[in-house]
Amino acid sequence: MQDTQTNAPRHLEDFRIGDVIETASVTVTREMIVAFAREYDPQPMHLDESAARQTVFGELVGSGWQTLALTMRLLVDARLLGSTPIVGAEFKEMRFHAPVRPGDSLHARVEVTGLRASRSRPERGFLDMTVTTLNADGAPLITQHWSLVLPTRTAPV
């Protein structure tokens, strides 16, 4: 387990394949679900219980985009890269296993799967990771693979 509460910038060399980072959790309320949906994903299953019953979900569920955004929030708060900004280069194989329901508590787990120096820019590298968003029972809601850009120790940040 990493010390993720540090304010120091983290570099590519600070990670090892197999490193695991677990975040705190956040509880998703009905109000959060509806507020996000009104602005970003105004579909019946995210806005209103009775309309949601007519959909394939059968009940009010959160937008998958909100679950993704909350996963980012959990990782920002966990200081995944210390004071180094979390900047995505590519997100891959984002799969939706189960929706979020009002009252669900979410947390995220990250496992480092790859470390790659940039060929063209030695001051940069890429950190590959599997990001899993889980509910309180430990069931995966979303799995995805991220490649983040971060500095190497060859140059000042």
Added chain:
Amino acid sequence: MQDTQTNAPRHLEDFRIGDVIETASVTVTREMIVAFAREYDPQPMHLDESAARQTVFGELVGSGWQTLALTMRLLVDARLLGSTPIVGAEFKEMRFHAPVRPGDSLHARVEVTGLRASRSRPERGFLDMTVTTLNADGAPLITQHWSLVLPTRTAPV
């Protein structure tokens, strides 16, 4: 070009490979960027101009998660699938080409790249598409590939 303003449900059979759908546009304000960041991505480059100048971006930019969520909003408003809910099965190869700045206008373009019947559930199929989020100059900000679940005509919706 599809008639995407219909309220009728759309089925897998209503699409053809090569179909292109263009959305309306949305202008992203500084207030929108900061409000989203406070809730979902509280990093310096998304919160405050002077803090943003110290980052690799050099200026205030929107969270990529907000650009993704706004892309969803544009596609919901465009009634991409008519009255059929837009439900993602998998999102792939999500690449970030350029950030959003305050005042940028975004629109999205979808091109259908694949149609697949489900083997296990004949009442369902998968619609594969390339989704590009562009600025007013037509420069791509994000490209991604979506697989959506939607009904086939073999069963009532």
